[in-house]
Amino acid sequence: METTRGAERQRTAAERRRRELLEAADRVVLRDGPQASMNAIAAEAGITKPILYRHFGDKGGLYRALAKRHTDALLSALRAALDAPSERRERVEATLDTYLAAIEARPQVYRFLMHPSDDAAPSPEQGFDVGRHSAPLLRRLGEELGKVIAERVDLGPDSQQMARIWGHGIVGMMHAAGDWWLGDRPCSREQLVRSLADLLWGRLAEAGDLPGGQGF
Amino acid sequence: METTRGAERQRTAAERRRRELLEAADRVVLRDGPQASMNAIAAEAGITKPILYRHFGDKGGLYRALAKRHTDALLSALRAALDAPSERRERVEATLDTYLAAIEARPQVYRFLMHPSDDAAPSPEQGFDVGRHSAPLLRRLGEELGKVIAERVDLGPDSQQMARIWGHGIVGMMHAAGDWWLGDRPCSREQLVRSLADLLWGRLAEAGDLPGGQGF
């Protein structure tokens, strides 16, 4: 009659094992970047490859599991900033700053999340499968932000559609600017945040033309 | 004394060869996606691997050469839209539409440009080298747009810095929204263009809160 108790113990043991493996993978990715090999991860965990494959199926599975952890963590931090009880502009700036601080603190993790080095499927589907390849993190963030906007901002008719578009657009803006900024560090984080918020606040439309060109 | 004439003939022959190789590579990438192998490209061109390596150094070199062609083409199309003699808003919409039409017409090419499958260097530099990895196309577009904005829009002090930030931010917005749209096709291109332009025109700041939440 030990069957249920034994099974449960084994299940929790497997889960703990899985966490250990993920932590080892985390260390290796942090050290070697996204192109960390399965051999290296297995070695770091003190075991050999086939065990990794039994737990995660293939490299894509491991990477997906790893990405989910970080994505969830970042997402919850962003949600907190997004839900703060303050003015809209202040909240937008706080969210931008949270994101930028996160990628600034752990650039290797960020890089891994954005470029999962071509995930899983060798996909025999040879059709136009563009869309799945881009970093899942950006998609999730975009969808999430779209929902928040749709819930809280009055955009008139077609607001659902427009909110989603804006969600993905704003996330993309944040990501691209952050990626560029992280490379060159041409200014402080505060200035970057303020400039992006200014952009979202319509300063592009309000600004006047400079003399010399035909305007922009 | 035939040395100069002979050398020149050989040089032009090599250039023609290079173009042929690039066209073959183009066909393979269009068929197999960005993970096309050097073997496959060589086979398509009717030759074997070492020739490819003599011409392009390594896989990154070939991909860079390939990307440059498409990037230049897209960039000149965008510049044309950006330089049209019309209102600023109209020009922004035309630019967005040009980009979206391009990625819609040749999604495989677009996918290759955005995800060059980890370019060139096995980079022994193990430092935090985030920044070089992201698709060069986006960087180039961002810098280009930043220059255009700096030249033509009056942004007050610090306008250089802010223009660059905006350039990268707007390009990222365009890219992320386009990538998402290309996958799900949730609306027409016109609607997407209009929504993004609205976002840039400050509708987020102007819009009122919806009842129920604490606003956004």
Place this chain on the structure above:
DNA sequence: TAAACCCGTTACTAGCGGTAACAACAGTCT
């Protein structure tokens, strides 16, 4: 005690990017 079930190993495959070594043909110099 015997069956079932995991955890873990070694040893392998197929394919990748990249290279060394060599063959053959061109045009050039003496």
Place this chain on the structure above:
DNA sequence: AGACTGTTGTTACCGCTAGTAACGGGTTTA
């Protein structure tokens, strides 16, 4: 003419990767 040089192409290999088959030993179940 004959030796020299450079380019074009080959075959055969290296070291690496992702992924798998097959087997051994330990623990739980019957």
